[in-house]
Amino acid sequence: MSTRVDHEQRRARIAEALLRIADTQGLQAASMRVVAAEAGVSLRQVQYYFHTKDELLIDALARLSAQLQVRMQKWIAAAGSPPTPRSIVTAILSCILPTDDESRRITRTYAAYYTLVLSEPKLAEQHATTYPDMLESFLAKQVRAAQQAGEVAAARDPELTAAGLLAMTNGLGSSVLGGQRSGEAALTVLGHHLDELFGAGGPESPSAAK
Amino acid sequence: MSTRVDHEQRRARIAEALLRIADTQGLQAASMRVVAAEAGVSLRQVQYYFHTKDELLIDALARLSAQLQVRMQKWIAAAGSPPTPRSIVTAILSCILPTDDESRRITRTYAAYYTLVLSEPKLAEQHATTYPDMLESFLAKQVRAAQQAGEVAAARDPELTAAGLLAMTNGLGSSVLGGQRSGEAALTVLGHHLDELFGAGGPESPSAAK
DNA sequence: GCGCAACTGATACAGGCGTATCAACAACAG
DNA sequence: CTGTTGTTGATACGCCTGTATCAGTTGCGC
Incomplete structure (x- = not known):
């Protein structure tokens, strides 16, 4: 088993070239040949490390998903030294909004995948669809915690509230x-609704960033 | 000026074939030849009535937009014999949600156009982008009316609230x-938030601080 | 050395794409 | 009738697509 080259490294290089194209020009522009050129490798190499285009598409999507998860972890960690439910919710949601270069790139690329996934559900099966649900229930947990701390009206349904916020x-x-x-306008809209959710006189500023 | 056939009728037939394909298989499956087959006409005819594919794409998008507007008018009209701001807002928003066959078709087709518009902004220029903004300010107007009727807390910013609801x-x-x-679950989430917006316990509820 | 396995370059295949071309046909104007 | 205009079918162009093939070259175990 001699591995003269690092497969993972090669695959990552190619997959990220695909993501770059999906970001800037959309997935319909991401042909095998274009991806190869963007990655600076030959078409043959793309074929070698990804036997089919679907494989490449799915692998790249998984990497994109991982990138978003890393970003969210960072933002949650930076939510405040004593993280309150509100700061966590704010961090998660504003982390998803396309406000800086990284989030713009991620959301644009996800958007490029969106219609593809809609029209070819078999592609979505390969991908962990469970992740958005996990995010939603995590948000719901934060809402419940905020209710116990008296920051959110007890009449709110945590699940429905979380689903609405994420949507x-x-x-x-x-x-x-x-x-x-x-992006700033979007943050303002979101902040206004978070103010409304958490009693407006709460201990956190509405537009907390990073 | 002899018009042996009705151009508008032909164009409509072809454009709606395009929309049907965009709905069921996505726009990437909507080639000129496929559209022709779906419409039951020859490729030449599609070319004749739409000189280029972009022209067809834009025309079909305009028709889709018109269909949505008709639907919204109907739903607003059916909002109640004495239409209250709340019933109007509820009608508009639930009209957009994919809950029945027509709305599913419309939203799916819009979704098919979404990434295309993102990657080719020149296509969007041809389309009246002003329409979502108009919808948003119309919603804001309803929120303001509800505030004057005491159904919505005065502290709410109408524009931000409307933008958030639409989003x-x-x-x-x-x-x-x-x-x-x-679709029903989505309606439940939306309903919960509308309950929260329009005081669930009737008008003039000073529950919110400040 | 040999052989085997990993890897790669060049090139070809069949097929779909948007678009263009050209001859033909239908109907009405004169 | 002729001529003009609107409409159509058949077909071809050049390009791009994903995938396959096959002869190479490289590096390591033996």
């Missing part, structure tokens, strides 16, 4: 990508 | 299309 954030992200709104 | 609805729609949630 709103995704919708705001779409509008930012569509050029309808700036 | 949430769009996000919920995406999750429904993605199979993450049923």
Whole structure:
């Protein structure tokens, strides 16, 4: 078993070239040949490390998902030295919004995958669909904690509230990508709703960033 | 000026074939030849009535937009014999959610266009982008009216509230299309937030601080 | 040395794409 | 009738797609 080259490294290089193209030009522009050129390798090499295009597509999507998870971990960790439910929720949601270069890249690339996944569900099967659900229930847990701390009205349903917040954030992200709104404007909208959710007189500023 | 055939009728037939394919298989499957077959006409005819594919794409998008507007008008009209701001807002938002066949078709087709518009902004220029903004300010107007009627807390910013509601609805729609949630579940989430917005316990509720 | 396995370059295949071309046909104007 | 205009079928162009093939070359175990 002689491994003269590092397979993982090669695959990563190619997959990230694919993601770069998906970000800047959309997935329909990401042909095998274009990806090879972007990665600076031959078409043959792309074929060698990914036997089929679907394999490449799925692998790249998994890497993108991992990148987003890393980013979210960072933002949650930076939510405050004593992390409150509100700061955690704010961190997660504003982390998803396309407000800086990294989040713009990630959300744009996810958007590029969106319609593809819709029209080819078999591609989505390979990908862990469980992740958005986990995020939603994690948010719900934070809402429940905030209720016990008296920061959120007890009448709120935690699951429905969390689902709504996440959906709103995704919708705001779409509008930012569509050029309808700036990232800051989206943060303002989100902040206003978080103010409304957590008693407006709460201990955290609405537009907490990083 | 002899018009042996009705151009508008032909164009409509072809454009709607395109929309049907975009709905069921995505826009990437909508080639000129496939559209022609779906419409039951020859490739030449598609070329004749739409000189280029972009022209067809844009025309079909305009028709889709018109269909959504008709649907919204109907839903607003059916909002109640004395239409209250709340019933109007509820009608508009739930009209957009993919809960019945027509709305599923429309939202799916819009989703198919989404990434295309993102990667080719020149296509979006041709389309009236002003329409979502109009919708948003219309919602804001309803929120303001509800505030004057005492149904919504005065502390709410109407524009930000409207933007958030619309974004949430769009996000919920995406999750429904993605199979993450049923249309009824999305309606439940939306309803919960509308309950929260319009005081669940009747008008003039000073529950919110400040 | 030999042989085997990993790896790669060049090139070809069949097929789909958007678009263009050209001859033909239908109907009406004069 | 002729001529003009609107409409159509058949077909071809050049390009790009994902994938396959096959002869190479490299490096390591033996």
